[in-house]
Amino acid sequence: MAALKAVAVVPGYSLGPFTLGTALHEVLTLVKEDKLQYPIINLHHSQVEPLTTPVVVSLPENGLRLQFDGPDQRLRLIEVLDFGKVKLQHKGSDFIKIHEDSPPLSGPVFKRVYSLLGPSFPGEYNPPRDRSRHGTYALSWPGVAFNFPLLDSEWSDSKDHVSLLGSHVALPATSMALFEGQSWPEARRDLFVKQPVGPRSSMLASRPKDGLPLEIEHAHVQADGSVDLLRDGPAGCFTIVLNETTTQDLITELGPPDAHHKREERGATPDQNGHKRTGSTSWPPTNGRPHIGSQPSSYSSTGTDTFETDFDSGDAEEDASDRASRQRFWCYFAHGMDILVGPPVDKVKPAERKDRTPLGTSQHLVVLKVIVHGNVPGSYAFNRHRRLRWSIASPIDTSTSSNFLTSEHNFEHDIKPVLMAVYADTATGSEMGRGMVVNRTWGPEGSSESSFYLPDAEEDLEDAGGSSEQWLGNTKLYAFPGLTFEVLENGAVSALTVC
Template identity: 25%
Template sequence: MLDLEIVPELSLGCDTWEFVLGMHFSQAIAIIQSQVGIIKGVQVLYSDTNPLGVDIIINLPQDGVRLIFDPIVQRLKTIEVFNMKLVKLKYGGVHFNSPEVLPSIEQIEHSFGATHPGVYDAAKQLFALHFRGLSFFFPVDSKLQEGYAHGLGSLIFLSGASPVVSKMSLYSGSNVSETRAPPLPLSCYHRQIYLDSAKVLRSTNGYSKGLKLKLYTEGSSRSLEHRRQCFTREVLFGDSCQDVAMKLGAPNRIFFKSEDKMKIHSSSVNRQAQSKRSDTFFNYFTLGIDVLFDARTQTCKKFVLHTNYPGHFNFNMYHRCEFKFNLKSENDHDCNYGKKSSEDIEVTAYAKWDEISAVVPSARPVVLHRASSTNTANPFGATFCYGYQDIIFEVMTNNHIASITLYSTIPPLKQTEQSYQEHKLQDISLSVA
């Protein structure tokens, strides 16, 4: 049985770990993975058809705890304890819920102090006590309804026994029904860089030049108080590995692309030369971005922007990349690209493919099948890849965009036209160790 401390409007945890309101989904999963054998029977609940309208939930049925994440920002907004008998809870170092201490109304009032009069919900037959960032819900017998209607100070217990908490909610703010996920807390930064927004830089002829990233991380002041530090960086096609590392810091992981599925179409001379070198991925998981460097020139030739939708093969590997750019149909190339026309569309991480395909022409898609490292089948099924100009859209079966790949249309230095065409046909799938 877990023995946890609550901090209203902040966290639920113990000495070694804690679930903090505002933390990212992947950080909560990392905590659970670190407690293998202690936290068991984990369930992840989400909507396949409406991933932006339904909360993402991590359910811990054997511990009576439920973590509720906002589906858009994917940060923790509510912590629920739905079965008080499966967990020990304390506040200020003193237990108010355990096998020896029942969480009755008197016990809650004793542990947390005075509050406003409780609220009775006749439809659900629940009586609620609300503190700032914390709410307790009590099941109400119909014979006690009259006494409850007058608030906490005049409760009447005909049976002589006080009702016991059936559910507890921990959240940010003063109203549990209007709770929102707070910004990522400083305690969850862990010396990493995070993405606020990404703008795709497009040239006047409608092709990509690179990315303009608004970033934030943990800074410090002379008073030794940690603060959020914001800054902007541009990464462009043709930047070297050193350029990108200097702008974005060290990647979370470096992956050497050893498999080239298009190599069978190359001449024997090219295959032999390519076998001696490998393209390199810089994986920035907290930015939701991958940067691919050419093996020959060591310069950037491709960006992969991830949307981190549940139900995708790479879900929980990346934070969502909040990208944005305007896309113009090829039919409007004679117009001034700097001005929107009736056929312009703004592409974001939340756009659907049917909205985009209504503006841009699309050929028959390439079906992308992924498999795990153990060659087991992908339980989420295939995705579909559509190409337009220098962009590849990876689309899920629910019509949401799983990733966007931007590739350079300028051949690397000293690269032959034949090898350049082979580069454009390369497998677009992203592999990570």
């Protein structure tokens, strides 16, 4: 068996490459790129409430379990469940000291942990729940805790925990946990709800002064359609105003995009419009894609594939002015957004223009649309972008907290009733409430029909396609003035488009 790679333990901060507070998207991207180091990745989440319950990533071949909160998807708890699959070090010293004349230990003994971490306050003793002779003594230091099996018959409140754990009645530790807090009893009270100390990006944690763009904490949609991107620190809020904010503004405030992609015409397949036209920046949709031939998730709300994109290297056959003026999506995977940019749209009526210069002749490209991604576990687009939470000022009094519609609200129960009430008198109100169905399992090849399907009001969705299996992975699009919601079957919003 190959020697284990040493992993540094920094209490309250990190275990090897995993830093507390890091976004789920970044952690999954990290482990998926290193298949030799992390051959098995298990993801556990609630199918009913994926945004309000913790998301758990298990790495069984590495003896690790990582727990993330549901709403913000940030790493809150790092657990070592098998010390035989990971070599832990603290300040260069091994937690398990190996002696040539002694059998290997299953975990670190108390005396070794004590010598590395120092004195601690008394912990908590939990008696055995089955017929086992050993209970569990949880002992914590700031940011780290260990579970030691302790002979139940020897336990007493009057005995000093150092003497007990350092004697023969205690066994080596069976697990370890890293968290933000002074002690485990204190930290677990609000482990998944308090604001993490560390940033979402490990790059910001390791290189805070390199001029990297500040991470976006929240996106708030104003009544006039502008989007406030809230950030910590002196940078504060960056407001995107549709048809006004330029691409230079985006680069200045958000940095260059991670990738960009030419906008596809609605109803056209990738082969028809995306991979036979010059200047397209998307890779073939069958490259490592689970549903071969199916349209990527972002087609529903953005009209583009953001799964595998790259910067456009240009094309000699393409007119330079056309390349500068066409609409294009700027993909910010680390910020959780896609932004459509293009020539300004002249919204002035022809009779009112008179001698005005048309906006379409402007030299500057502006923001036309903003897509905020929810990174909902179980969705087709999961882990293509990190999760960006959003809120919308509710136009009427609601029962929702703080009078805001948020990314954690259930669309069917909380968001849809409010918006339907606001637009009840509009001519398209009934269409707004029905939602267009986007099928994720039908490929576009060999079919000229659109991937959108609008069932009749009385028609059952499961029966519409002839078989319920054909509708696995479907989402519904609900379009309201200036807003489009992509909604999963459980009511979670996987993407919000502001246009």
